[in-house]
Amino acid sequence: MTKHTHSFQAEVAQLLHLVTHSLYSNPEIFLRELVSNASDAADKLRFEGLNNAALYEDNPNLEVRIAFDKAARTLSITDNGIGLTEQEAIDNLGTIAKSGTKDFMSKLSGDQKADAQLIGQFGVGFYSGFIVADKITVESRRAGVPADQGVRWVSGGTGDFEVETIYRAQRGTTITLHLREDADEYLNAWKLKSLINKYSDHISLPILMEKEEWKDGENDQPGSMVKTGEWETVNQASALWTRPKKDISEEQYTEFYKTISHDPEAPLTWAHNRVEGNTEYTQLLYLPSKAPFDLWNRDKKAGIKLYVKRVFIMDDAEALMPTYLRFVRGVIDSADLPLNVSRELLQESRDVRAIRDGSTKRVLSMLEDLAKHNQHDTQPNAEGVTDVVDADDRAKEGKYSQFYAEFGAVLKEGLGEDFANKDRIAKLLRYASTQSDTASVGLADYKARMKEGQEAIYYITADTLAAAKNSPQLEVFKKKGIEVLLMTDRVDEWSLNYLHDFDGTPLQSVAKGAVDLGKLQDETEKKAAQEAAEAFKPLLAKLKEALKDKAEDVRVTTRLVDSPACLVVQDDGMSNQLARMLKQAGQQAPETKPVLEINAEHALVKKLDGSVHFNDLANILFDQALLAEGGLPEDPAAYVRRVNALLV
Ligand code: ADP
Numbered sequence: 001m002t003k004h005t006h007s008f009q010a011e012v013a014q015l016l017h018l019v020t021h022s023l024y025s026n027p028e029i030f031l032r033e034l035v036s037n038a039s040d041a042a043d044k045l046r047f048e049g050l051n052n053a054a055l056y057e058d059n060p061n062l063e064v065r066i067a068f069d070k071a072a073r074t075l076s077i078t079d080n081g082i083g084l085t086e087q088e089a090i091d092n093l094g095t096i097a098k099s100g101t102k103d104f105m106s107k108l109s110g111d112q113k114a115d116a117q118l119i120g121q122f123g124v125g126f127y128s129g130f131i132v133a134d135k136i137t138v139e140s141r142r143a144g145v146p147a148d149q150g151v152r153w154v155s156g157g158t159g160d161f162e163v164e165t166i167y168r169a170q171r172g173t174t175i176t177l178h179l180r181e182d183a184d185e186y187l188n189a190w191k192l193k194s195l196i197n198k199y200s201d202h203i204s205l206p207i208l209m210e211k212e213e214w215k216d217g218e219n220d221q222p223g224s225m226v227k228t229g230e231w232e233t234v235n236q237a238s239a240l241w242t243r244p245k246k247d248i249s250e251e252q253y254t255e256f257y258k259t260i261s262h263d264p265e266a267p268l269t270w271a272h273n274r275v276e277g278n279t280e281y282t283q284l285l286y287l288p289s290k291a292p293f294d295l296w297n298r299d300k301k302a303g304i305k306l307y308v309k310r311v312f313i314m315d316d317a318e319a320l321m322p323t324y325l326r327f328v329r330g331v332i333d334s335a336d337l338p339l340n341v342s343r344e345l346l347q348e349s350r351d352v353r354a355i356r357d358g359s360t361k362r363v364l365s366m367l368e369d370l371a372k373h374n375q376h377d378t379q380p381n382a383e384g385v386t387d388v389v390d391a392d393d394r395a396k397e398g399k400y401s402q403f404y405a406e407f408g409a410v411l412k413e414g415l416g417e418d419f420a421n422k423d424r425i426a427k428l429l430r431y432a433s434t435q436s437d438t439a440s441v442g443l444a445d446y447k448a449r450m451k452e453g454q455e456a457i458y459y460i461t462a463d464t465l466a467a468a469k470n471s472p473q474l475e476v477f478k479k480k481g482i483e484v485l486l487m488t489d490r491v492d493e494w495s496l497n498y499l500h501d502f503d504g505t506p507l508q509s510v511a512k513g514a515v516d517l518g519k520l521q522d523e524t525e526k527k528a529a530q531e532a533a534e535a536f537k538p539l540l541a542k543l544k545e546a547l548k549d550k551a552e553d554v555r556v557t558t559r560l561v562d563s564p565a566c567l568v569v570q571d572d573g574m575s576n577q578l579a580r581m582l583k584q585a586g587q588q589a590p591e592t593k594p595v596l597e598i599n600a601e602h603a604l605v606k607k608l609d610g611s612v613h614f615n616d617l618a619n620i621l622f623d624q625a626l627l628a629e630g631g632l633p634e635d636p637a638a639y640v641r642r643v644n645a646l647l648v
Contacts, residue, residue, distance in 0.1 A: 003164040008155075009095040011105050012127070015119070016157050018108070019130050022116040027183070029264070030128040031192070032199035034077045034175055036259045037126060038064045039203045041081025041173060043312030045143055048082065050311070050339050055082075055143040057171055063206045065231065066196070070187045073179050075133075079205075080172035083142040086151040090163055093126060093138065093153055100294045107293075122293055123262030126175075130157035132186060133177035139166060140173040189225070193234050202240030202256045204310065206233040239310055241284040241331050245272055257286045260305060261329045265289050268399050269370060270330070271362050279354040285330040285362060287370075291406040295327065303329040304359075306346075308337045319346040320356050324414035325363050327407050332359065357420075364424050367403070367411075371428060371442075374400035404430050404439060408489075415495040426502055431485040432465060434478065441485065443502040451482055453520050456508035459485035461493045467630045472563035473510045479561050480520060484510055510559070511629075512569050521558070529558045532600035539609050546618040547596060550634075557597035564602040565625045567594040596622055616642045 008016065042062040049055045065078045084092065091097075104122055108115045129136050134156060141150035150168030155161035177186075185191050189212055196207055211232050212225040240248060240256045257267045267286040274282050285304075303326070306317040310333060320332055336351050346352050373396035376387040387393075404411075414425040426443060433441045435449075446457055458477060462468035468486040477484050487493070499507060521529075533556045543554040552570065560566060569592065579592075598605050598621070608617055620642050623633035633639040 003162045005160050005162050006090055006094055007160045011096050011101050012094060013159055014105050014108070015096070015122075015124065016127055016130055018115055018119050019124055019127050020157060022112040022119070026264070027131045028186075028195055029199070030131050030177075031077075031186075031195045032255075032259055033125050033128040033262075035064060035196070035200045035203065035207065036262075038077060038079035038081060038173070039200075039205045040312075041079050041083070042205050044082040045080075046311050047313060048143070052144070057143065059171065063208055065208045066192060067210060068187050068189075068192070073184075073187065074176050075179060075186050075192075076174055076176040078172065078174040080170065081143075083145075083172045084138075084140040084151060085142045085145060085149070086163060086165060088142070089138065089140060089151045089153045094161060098122075098294070104293045118293070125262065127157075129175065129177050132179055132183040133157070134180050135178035137176040137178070138173060139168060139176070141168040141171055143171045196235055198251075199255055199259065201235045202252055203235070203259070204237060204239035204242075206237040207235045208232065209234050239307075239333075241272065241282050241333060242310065248272075256284075257329065260331065261286070261288065261303065263288055263290065263292070263329075267329070268403055269366055269396070271366050273362065275355075275358055279351045279358075280335040281355050281358075282333045283330065283355075283359055283362060284332075285328055285359060285366070287363075287366060287403060288327060288329060289402060289406070291327065295407075295410065303327070305331045306337075306341075307331060307333040308339050308341065309333070309335060311339060313337075313339070313341060314343070317343075317346065319343070319349075319352050320359060321363075322356070322360055322414070322418055324410055324412075324417050325360065327410060328359075328363055360418065360421060364421060364428070367400070367428050368424070370396055370400040370403060373397060401438075401440065408439060409491055412489065412491045412495040415498040419498075422498065426499055431459070431487055432468075433483050433485045434469070434474065435483050437465065441483075446483060446485065447503060447505055449483060450505075451480070451520060454482060456506050457485065457502060458482060458508055458510050459487055459496070460510050461487045461496075463630050464488055470628075471511070472560055472566040472625070472628050473568070475561035475563060476517070476559045477510060480517070482517075482520065511567075517558075525558065529556070532556050536598075536600055542614065543596070543598070543608075543618050546615050547622055550593065550619075550622050551596040552593040553595045555595065555597055556600050559597065560599035560602070563599060563625075563628065564604040565596055565598045565621045567622075567625045567629060567631075568597055569594055596625060613646060616645060620646070 007013075042064075045055060045062065059080055062080060066076070067078070068075045104118075108118060136155055136157065138153040139150065140153075141147065147169050148165075148167050150166040152164050152166045153161055154163075179186060189209060192209065196209075200207060208231040211228045211230045213228055214223060215226045216223040240252060253270055253272070254266045257270065258264065261267075266289065268289045270284065270286040272282075272284045274280075304317045304320045305315055306313045306320060317332070318326075321328055332355060334351065334355060337349065338345075341349070373393050376389045376393065376397065380386045408430060411425065412429060415422055415429075418425065429443060430439045431441050432439050433446070435441070443457060450457075460468050460471055460473060462471060465486060465488050468474075468488055474484055487496075496507060496509075501507060536556050540554050540556070544551070547554065551567075557566070557568075600606075604617070604621070608614060608621075611617055620639065623639045626633055
């Protein structure tokens with residue numbers, strides 16, 4: 001047979017380099033990854049077998065066998081799942097098909113520790129075998145394909161791999177690891193069993209190992225364990241989610257999560273339920289503690305595996321979870337859906353809609369529970385009551401903050417996406433504010449602290465926290481001690497289009513429309529403002545004329561204290577920040593001119609009237625207001641020229 005040598009895709013070579021040089025901290029995970037692949041292969045066969053029973057050939061009992069050979073220093077994992085054709089071996093074991101891979105690889109820094117962390121988020125799968133092996137042989141034959149069309153794939157885990165056609169009677173795949181010098185410990189039945197117990201007890205596929213028994217040595221030679229030729233199942237071999245909750249340990253839940261998610265970190269929390277009623281299903285849903293590298297990929301799929309009566313149907317079943325909860329991982333096992341359900345069918349099924357609604361609510365409840373226990377009052381409240389905190393509560397402490405830092409921005413998309421649960425989502429949102437630099441202020445907290453007479457929840461959107469905090473638009477709010485929410489996520493402005501009020505109180509951008517502090521302003525302030533507006537009428541007319549190409553209107557404002565001027569948009573307008581963002585993204589933003597508001601009390605403004613430099617000053621005022629909110633003057637050189645002219 002002829003052998004063909006192929007080069008790994010550049011990203012694979014890079015990944016392999018990392019695997020062999022950085023992933024030493026927890027080498028034993030290779031077994032979990034390979035058994036997980038074997039289990040996937042069995043799932044795929046079961047699924048294809050639904051329509052084509054011939055694929056089972058004459059061997060319907062799906063299983064994994066793990067064997068080792070001390071003398072040859074090899075460890076092998078054999079499954080009788082779907083198997084690989086030669087082309088599939090070349091494609092699947094030589095390239096990475098995940099979208100965003102290149103992008104991800106470019107983030108690697110060369111710092112081994114940091115990269116090892118990152119790569120964990122990416123998932124190394126099959127290639128983790130190279131942590132313990134300096135050569136891997138894969139022999140496989142796809143189910144339903146003649147025995148003379150098997151494939152052997154061999155690689156030392158550096159630049160290339162060899163492929164040749166072989167005869168293989170047996171369906172499925174054998175992965176043989178040629179262990180490194182320092183990986184002796186895996187040539188031991190006891191060790192392997194303990195790893196299987198730890199990592200793979202929960203998969204539904206039976207994992208078999210050959211029984212060993214003690215044999216005394218002859219002629220004064222020491223005794224040893226010898227293989228008996230009899231195989232035994234060494235895991236529980238029942239799918240974790242089908243077992244009663246009380247029989248599942250926290251560690252088992254965690255390991256199951258790691259297997260299905262390829263995330264090396266433990267999950268934040270999970271919910272495991274059997275739902276009965278019109279539609280029957282089991283849900284096991286996890287909240288990860290770290291965002292995956294591709295969270296922001298537009299085509300990122302939901303992380304839910306769909307099973308029907310314990311038969312695996314598909315990965316990434318997006319119909320089962322709304323997009324704004326795409327970070328949720330887990331399994332849904334339906335008792336009602338037909339086994340031959342397709343993605344298209346899923347979109348239309350009433351059962352699926354019921355499952356999706358139920359699962360969405362479950363996730364929101366999980367989040368509410370974390371939010372509730374995020375912080376405990378160690379001080380007695382007004383009624384003299386201190387939170388009673390038990391160990392369960394303690395375990396949840398700080399988790400909502402952790403969740404929010406990773407996924408808060410995604411959750412916000414829910415305001416626009418999930419109308420039915422909008423109120424629940426709104427309660428889960430947290431923002432920074434003029435009273436807190438971290439995103440920890442909920443809308444309900446804000447409401448509870450509102451000033452006497454305050455009629456709106458005030459917020460500002462900006463590119464950065466610093467820009468938001470220092471915005472001139474906040475001046476009067478600071479002076480009056482009114483809290484303003486500071487929003488710096490890209491999705492904030494868009495999402496707030498869908499949230500006009502919270503619990504009956506309107507949300508009001510401090511950068512939109514004229515400020516109306518309503519009852520927060522006293523009569524003298526109102527009167528002074530009216531008088532100023534009257535007195536400034538002639539000046540405003542001159543400013544409007546001077547700035548007619550730049551500003552929609554010019555008016556006197558009470559929102560400023562220290563700054564001479566600021567820009568605002570009309571009530572129904574798109575904020576300047578959003579317009580800038582759209583332009584940066586190469587999209588069309590409506591060309592609307594902002595309103596220039598001036599501070600009648602400011603020395604610079606007072607100086608304007610009658611100045612010989614009126615035109616320059618007016619333009620500087622406008623351009624500075626633009627700079628102050630993070631924009632750029634349309635003609636920066638002209639701005640500099642004007643300022644310099646005044647300076648000399
Ligand atoms: P992932 O499992 O995340 O897709 P891996 O690197 O672990 O990534 O595996 C790459 C691909 O190789 C799998 O998607 C699958 O198509 C194939 N593969 C790996 N192991 C097996 C196996 N035991 N049987 C059949 N196909 C396999």
